[in-house]
Amino acid sequence: MFCCTGRADHVQTPYEQKEGCSCLCGVVRVMILGEPLKTTLCHCQDCRKWTGSVGQMAVWYHREDVLCSGELAEFGTSSRVRKSCAECHSHILTSLPRAGLIEVCVGSASQLSLNAHFFYVTPMIDFGDDVPKFVDFPASLGGSGVQASSWDLHRDVTQAFHGSCLCGSVFVSISGEPKTTAFCHCLVCRSWTGSSGHFAVVFDEDLVQISGELISTRHGHRNCARCLACITSRHSAAAPGFLEVCGGILHSPPRVQAHWNYGQRILSVKDGLAKFKDLPTELGGSGDVLGQEMAAPYAVTLERKGEGHEDLGLELSFAGRKCRVLKVRRHSLIHDWNQSCACDSVVGIYDRLISINGRTPTTPEEGEALGRETGKLVLIFAKFQYFE
Ligand SMILES: [Zn+2]
Numbered sequence: 067m068f069c070c071t072g073r074a075d076h077v078q079t080p081y082e083q084k085e086g087c088s089c090l091c092g093v094v095r096v097m098i099l100g101e102p103l104k105t106t107l108c109h110c111q112d113c114r115k116w117t118g119s120v121g122q123m124a125v126w127y128h129r130e131d132v133l134c135s136g137e138l139a140e141f142g143t144s145s146r147v148r149k150s151c152a153e154c155h156s157h158i159l160t161s162l163p164r165a166g167l168i169e170v171c172v173g174s175a176s177q178l179s180l181n182a183h184f185f186y187v188t189p190m191i192d193f194g195d196d197v198p199k200f201v202d203f204p205a206s207l208g209g210s211g212v213q214a215s216s217w218d219l220h221r222d223v224t225q226a227f228h229g230s231c232l233c234g235s236v237f238v239s240i241s242g243e244p245k246t247t248a249f250c251h252c253l254v255c256r257s258w259t260g261s262s263g264h265f266a267v268v269f270d271e272d273l274v275q276i277s278g279e280l281i282s283t284r285h286g287h288r289n290c291a292r293c294l295a296c297i298t299s300r301h302s303a304a305a306p307g308f309l310e311v312c313g314g315i316l317h318s319p320p321r322v323q324a325h326w327n328y329g330q331r332i333l334s335v336k337d338g339l340a341k342f343k344d345l346p347t348e349l350g351g352s353g354d355v356l357g358q359e360m361a362a363p364y365a366v367t368l369e370r371k372g373e374g375h376e377d378l379g380l381e382l383s384f385a386g387r388k389c390r391v392l393k394v395r396r397h398s399l400i401h402d403w404n405q406s407c408a409c410d411s412v413v414g415i416y417d418r419l420i421s422i423n424g425r426t427p428t429t430p431e432e433g434e435a436l437g438r439e440t441g442k443l444v445l446i447f448a449k450f451q452y453f454e
């Protein structure tokens with residue numbers, strides 16, 4: 067447990083004290099003069115809407131221990147002031163004037179150990195760690211101090227997606243299905259969002275409608291012109307029609323399906339989802355997935371009344387003579403299964419499909435034929451998992 071007013075001995079120093087940290091463009095520099103108090107990930111709505119991600123991840127300091135140089139853009143709410151680089155819009159810090167504290171965003175940090183999650187009620191990612199998880203804040207910060215004993219990931223059921231930024235002047239609406247969803251751990255995403263990564267909900271660009279004033283950067287990022295909340299991003303020129311909408315601004319986002327650039331992570335996630343070393347091939351990456359196939363298979367049992375009504379939801383790859391899951395479509399039988407089962411039997415990207423009702427598909431045609439079967443379906447998979 068950390069102490070919120072004193073100085074915790076076991077908090078690692080995430081920034082070199084002489085070097086401090088900087089934004090993506092290098093204009094803003096943060097000098098750290100004192101010891102860190104704690105490192106937290108806050109999953110509250112405001113932090114989600116500002117970072118566009120799962121929440122703000124920050125290292126706390128006394129106000130007098132943090133010095134900033136370079137031009138900052140500010141947005142104040144009742145209790146907090148959010149500050150970003152005026153040039154590249156990297157999220158730099160959140161200040162709590164009444165408490166005399168500053169939360170410095172983790173963007174360029176290299177080593178961190180998290181001390182607490184705040185507002186861990188319906189997290190967008192279940193981190194699978196043993197860090198204390200408060201339902202709001204610790205009592206020393208004016209919260210209830212109650213720790214969450216159980217939690218559920220948000221339900222992923224919506225047919226159309228809507229969202230807005232922290233100040234409410236930018237609105238986003240999308241009338242179609244995401245191509246994929248992922249959490250990207252790269253340095254650029256961390257610096258831009260002020261979180262441990264960027265929650266990318268990838269859509270066909272033509273489906274995304276945005277109103278309100280946006281400002282763009284040379285990194286392909288777009289932020290709200292007023293509150294500087296993260297709105298959209300692009301990882302790659304290799305996929306020009308794909309637009310990444312920030313999942314944290316959506317009222318009811320789809321679930322994260324994979325992790326990108328996991329080799330660059332500062333915070334591990336033990337959620338059983340596929341961990342791409344860099345990016346999937348369709349976004350110009352190597353497509354390499356970290357980890358190994360589990361020896362013990364898992365079973366998925368479904369009841370399908372008729373093929374015409376119920377999509378099984380699996381998109382399969384037969385590369386390397388193994389049948390692997392490329393994607394699980396939303397509004398499908400497997401998608402519903404994934405929302406109600408335990409983490410170790412979630413059908414994930416890159417898991418191997420061993421059989422459907424005892425038969426193993428070896429070609430796309432066989433996969434499609436088996437995927438059309440009705441009645442009772444027993445699917446056997448082998449999970450592909452990364453162990454920290
Ligand atoms: Zn900058």
Ligand SMILES: [Zn+2]
Nearest residue numbers: 108109110113
């Ligand atoms: Zn928060």
Ligand SMILES: [Zn+2]
Nearest residue numbers: 231233290293
């Ligand atoms: Zn805004």
Ligand SMILES: [Zn+2]
Nearest residue numbers: 250251252255
């Ligand atoms: Zn990234």
